[in-house]
Amino acid sequence: MDRRGGAEAAAGSRVRPGDIVAVALDAKQTYVADFASAEADLPSPSWLRGTRRSAIERFEAVGFPTQRHEEWKFTNLAPLLRVPFKPAITGGPDGVVAEKLEAFAFGILKTSRLVFVNGRYAPRLSYLRSLPEGVRFASLAEVLRQEPGTLEKYLARFARFQDDPFVALNTAFFLDGAFVDVPKNTVVDEPIHLVFVSTARDVPTIAYPRNLIRLGAGSQATVIETYAGWAPEVTFTNAVTEVVSAPASVLEHYKIQRESEAAFHIATMAVDQDRNSSVTCHSMSFGGALVRNYVHTLFRGEGGSVGLNGLFMPSGTQQSDHYTRIDHAAPACTSLELYRGILGGKSRGVFNGNIYVRKDAQKTVARQVNKNLLLSKEAFVDSTPGLEILADDVKCSHASTIGQLDENAVFYLRSRGIDEENARHILTYAFASDVVNQVKVAPIRIKLDQLILSRLPKGADVGETL
Secondary structure: OEEOOOHHHHHOOOOOHHHHHHHHHHHHHHHHHHHHHHHHHOOOOHHHHHHHHHHHHHHHHHOOOOOOOHHHOOOOOHHHHOOOOEEOOOOOOOOOOHHHHHHHOOOOOOOEEEEEEOOEEOHHHOEOOOOOOOOEEEEHHHHHHHOOOOOOOOOOOOOOOOOOHHHHHHHHHOOOOEEEEEOOOOEOOOOEEEEEEEOOOOOOEEEOOEEEEEEOOOOEEEEEEEEEEOOOOOEEEEEEEEEEEOOOOEEEEEEEEEOOOOOEEEEEEEEEEOOOOEEEEEEEEOOOOEEEEEEEEEEOOOOOEEEEEEEEOOOOOOEEEEEEEEEEOOOOOEEEEEEEEEEOOOOEEEEEEEEEEOOOOOOEEEEEEEEEEEOOOOOEEEEEEEEEEOOOOEEEEEEEEEEOOOHHHHHHHHHOOOOHHHHHHHHHHHHHHHHHOOOOOHHHHHHHHHHHHHOOOOHHHHHHHO
């Protein structure tokens, strides 16, 4: 299902095939050359060195996708590929001070926090509170240096670089990231906060954060990933997060993307779930010239559950794409998916969801809903929910809607003494709230409410009315 807000928006998604192919080829050659220059400076025990080289070789073989590829047909990568980004291999957190990060905190919520600037750990900006015994919360690069064998079993095993050129680039180039390891039967009551700041000093900068979150059997944790940037800097974040969820573990995961409106952001999250585990992922996108999030979860054992909740609010000429794949490879698992898009100006969005139920995955329960609100005639969204079911004893459904505000609801609010502009903003806020209300941690929910209100032209007035 798609909705175009006019011929201009539709035409804007296409460039001449020959042009993009040439741009993609030039960019591929540049990235391969950059790896050759950077390889010696990357943290690489022997087992990882071979993985990095395999990843860059795979990238060199397949290159960047173009709009000829089905999953990229609504996404023009030419603006990204034309920028001469350089990997942030050396340097420190210049110009980033703790006070600047407060805008990305969560009020009264005091959390352990690891901060990374351009993909590199920044100790002086980080804050480590006391955590339960055995919990590891550390820089991935430090763990690779001090205990090179600890990560070999997990790192780069779930986000497959063979299937995605951007995962291949991250695997080849990543410098650092977070390692979160919760031992079995351990409950971490306070959220763990990962902050990734992108800055551009003299040249446009690309960062490759790599995160590994591992929960032992019967453990529980909440992890927040925040991606931040300052306007008007042009940066590119290519992030990968791998999650390993052992039997009966519970993970609440939040990803909040708030980079500058000139930033590019492509992220992959790969989740591997064992029996009776529960994972909930909340993805909130508020910034970026081009944002693309891909979440893939695999049920390896029976009785698991996953919830995917997403909200994207592009405006102007921004583009925000969200792709999900839930692989029901085991029986008696449940997946619930709720994504909402609010698009204004000439912005663009994509939702593409796939639920795959294998032959032996009987007793599967799966529900997928994507709803989109277009605030202008020039906004565009493509919504493609999908079910692929090979089992016969299942309960699966999907739904997708695209439309404008309900004029009857606008009329009702006006009859209650609210002016038309504020009435429309109140209804827009309510549309977004269905996703935000899924958030369990109150300070995070309050912060998200503030972010939504700030995206509305009369945000303050709406807040007072509500």
